[in-house]
Amino acid sequence: RDLLLHxxxxxxGGNPSELLYVSVKESxxxxxxxxxxxxxxxxxxxxxxxxxxxxxxxxxxxDRLLYISDASGSLEVWMSNGLGGERHQLTVGFGDSYLxxxxxxxxxxxxxxxxxxxxxxxxxxxRDNLDERVYHLYYLGYDARENSPAVTLADGSLTxxxxxxx
Numbered sequence: 001r002d003l004l005l006h007x008x009x010x011x012x013g014g015n016p017s018e019l020l021y022v023s024v025k026e027s028x029x030x031x032x033x034x035x036x037x038x039x040x041x042x043x044x045x046x047x048x049x050x051x052x053x054x055x056x057x058x059x060x061x062x063d064r065l066l067y068i069s070d071a072s073g074s075l076e077v078w079m080s081n082g083l084g085g086e087r088h089q090l091t092v093g094f095g096d097s098y099l100x101x102x103x104x105x106x107x108x109x110x111x112x113x114x115x116x117x118x119x120x121x122x123x124x125x126x127r128d129n130l131d132e133r134v135y136h137l138y139y140l141g142y143d144a145r146e147n148s149p150a151v152t153l154a155d156g157s158l159t160x161x162x163x164x165x166x
Contacts, residue, residue, distance in 0.1 A: 019082075021045065021056035021065060030054040032067055032084070045084040057115075058082060059108040062147055066106035066115055070095075075102035077117050077140075079149070090140060090149055093164030094119040104135070112144035121164050138162065 020035045031047025032054065046053035051071040058065045063082045068075050071087075074095035080087045094103040094117075106117040118135040140162045143150040149160040 019058065019060075021058045023054040023056060023067075032056045032065070034082070045082075046080065053078075055105060057107050059112055062112045062144060064108070064112070064147070066090075066108060066117075068103060068106065070097070073097065075104070077103045077106045077115075088149070089161060090115075091117070091119075091138075091162050091164070094121045094138070094162075096121070109142075112142060114139055114141045116140075119164075 018037055020037060020039075022033055022035060023030050024033055025031075026047070027049065029047070029049060030052040032045045033047075034043045034045050035041065045056075045065070046067065046069075051069055053067050053069045053071075055068045056065055057067070060082075065080050065082055065084070067078055067080070069078045070076075071078065072089055072092075072095075074097045076089055076095045077091040078087060078089050090106075091103050095101060101120045103117050103119045103121075106115055108115050116137055116139050118137050120135045141150045141152060142148070151159045151162050153159060
């Protein structure tokens with residue numbers, strides 16, 4: 001087999017970000033901060049003291065930040081731009097604080113065509129994951145050209161979020 005070497009940035013997804021997004025716990029809540037690579041400049045991206053924002057994954061190609069937040073009442077996957085604006089909830093029903101399950105670890109595909117996350121969600125009615133309650137990996141499509149979530153439903157239509165019960 002031939003080996004093809006690439007220069008940094010000469011791959012699908014472009015150059016790596018020169019910013020580091022981190023989750024920091026302050027006053028009992030998690031906040032997301034952005035730091036330059038040498039750590040000298042730090043900026044608050046998400047953190048209002050009311051909700052937690054954690055597990056960030058930034059894709060510079062689209063200027064989109066994935067994260068987990070309890071802003072809807074349970075830990076679900078959310079997205080914003082790199083400055084924390086244009087917030088959008090991407091999942092529904094993958095977290096339930098009362099029943100003890102949550103969405104975690106959202107990660108972008110390098111080319112921005114989708115994202116994955118994990119959840120230990122379960123459903124008593126359908127008995128889905130009821131006995132094991134293990135974490136499953138879920139995929140959510142993303143239209144990089146439109147810079148918008150693109151979840152295809154069973155009937156072929158599109159929606160902008162993934163619903164566990166649907």
